[in-house]
Amino acid sequence: MSSPQRADRTSPAPDCAVTSLRERKKAKTRRTIQEEALRLFAQQGYDATTIEQIADAAEVSPSTFFRYFPTKEDVVIQDDYDPLLMAAIKAQPADLPPLTAIRAAFRSAFGLIPQDETDQVLTRMKLSMSVPALRARTVENLLATIDMLAGAVAERSGKDPRSPAVRTLVGAVMGIMLPALFTWVEQDGRISLPDLLDEALGYLEAGLPI
Template structure:
């Protein structure tokens, strides 16, 4: 990764981390973009350059690319839901599991705080659907289908949407239980309930 791009991502992560912390402490509506800028040590213009809207400070997700990469690297002969589900489970395991004490990683703690905000804030719940669509399109792109194969494209979109619905169910349960359950395990349970045990490779 080029140094300039790395610095851009580091700035984004720092701003978003401060934003989520302030929103959790003070409330989403009570916290302004100026408050976030002050906490992050940047100007409000810098915040808007990285996050065009206040909602984006919570909803912006830098992990879709990792999921897409995992799907693209998966064996193409596997069923679609197995490829997608495996990537969702493995991707969340890498983000949330701490092998030393089985607690949440710092990234996992951040994801939990972010998810709680999405669930509890009406303005964010509505816009969360846009995020799901973006992730769905990233998944379909990683599977390699496009408009030249309309039937396969439709199947890929349907499989991605169904897997993301299972993911959402697992995420809500995880947030309701304050991150105590193992998130990859919950995702596996949700996928197995929807598609059968073999979708998780059991």
């Protein structure tokens, strides 16, 4: 009788492998729903497209759609880039000033987004700026991003995320980001978004010289 093989310590545990596979499948389903939604919006307009049509095109049930996106607006507004940005901020050296760390994190995080995803972001931004219901949700999303960045700055600086210093810094970051995003949309993505954001954050880091 042969002795049992020793487990390979470098191999992932079975439960981790199952979880990873499940997460990949969920990410694929989420991406498919969003891609089909954007395709339908481009073909027949946002208002004329129903959740049932999106679900049918993505080959999922409406109930599955709602597990991934609570509303039709969310299929345009929601993305996975906030966690990517947060990870990039946390990866910056601890001795960097908060604004310098944010600038480096934006450059790193947005530089990782492949071109096909960048094109989708551009499409979503155009929709968000042209559909009234989406403009309202975009404001809500910006407020959530402000809170997220405030938490990251507070963690790095040891300050209260609600303090005027932290909120002012984060507000300034968002204030210079919005014109950069608007310029990117107006130029139909012909200018590099990471370059636009880096240039804008560079002006802020330099004290906004004019």
